[in-house]
Amino acid sequence: MTAATSRAEPLPTRRRVLLGAGSLATAALAGCLGAGGPDDEAAEPVDLTEGQECDVCGMAIADHFGPAGQVFYADGEPEDRDGPARFDSVAELLVFHAEREARGWEKRAAFVTDYSSVAYDLLEGDERLHISTHAAAEDFADATELHYVADSEVHGAMGEDFLPFSDREEADAFAEEYGGEVLEWGDVAGRT
Structure with missing residues (x-):
């Protein structure tokens, strides 16, 4: 009878186990913090002309007067869909954003209609002057870099609104002609 010989692998040492666990934890942390995730990608404005509804009032954005807006949040918010939170007015965007910020949501990017980059119309309706809506992707600009006409006689979808312009001189001229102040x-953001 011959004895069977077995070749056993040596058991890992405590040092080897700890080193392996440390390497795995480091790799996992780097994956969480490193580039490549959706939160690290630059946000770009999306088109809101295909019947998308405002996340505050539920109205179809492209069907109403005034500036449109969108906010991208970190951590995939809002969870119910891909893309940004959407609005048919800057005023509603500001209220929504303030409420979400209080809940700990982090803004990645915010975009609003830039009236310096579009051929807008002023339209009379229900005894008020309204500004046309522009909600194609190319009509938006970084909300934090624009100048806003507040308290003018020109209204948006929900009444008085903040009318954004990238050109400060255009904002000043609009406020001079239609009232209001440039902010x-x-x-x-502090007026919500």
Whole structure:
């Protein structure tokens, strides 16, 4: 009878187990913090002309007057769909954003209609002057870099609104002609 010989692998040492666990933890942490995830990608404005509804009032954005807006949040918010939170007015965007910020949501990017980059119309309706809506992707600009006409006689979808312009001189001229004052993003965000 011959004895069977077995060749056993040596058991890992405590040092080897700890080193392996440490390497795995480091790789996992680097994956969480490193580039490549959706939160690290630059947000770009999306088109809101295909019947998308405002996340505050539920109205179809492209069917109403005034500036449109969108906010991208970190951590995939809002969870019910891909893409940004959407709005048919800057005023509603600001209220929604303030509420989400209080819940700990982090803004990645915010975009609003830039009236300096579109051929807008002023239209009379229900005894008020309204500004046309522009919600194609190319009509949006970084909300934090624009100048806003507040308290003018020109209204958006929900009444008085903040009308954004990338050109400060155009914003000043609009306010001079239609009333109101020109504010920057930090001032507008504080008026919610």
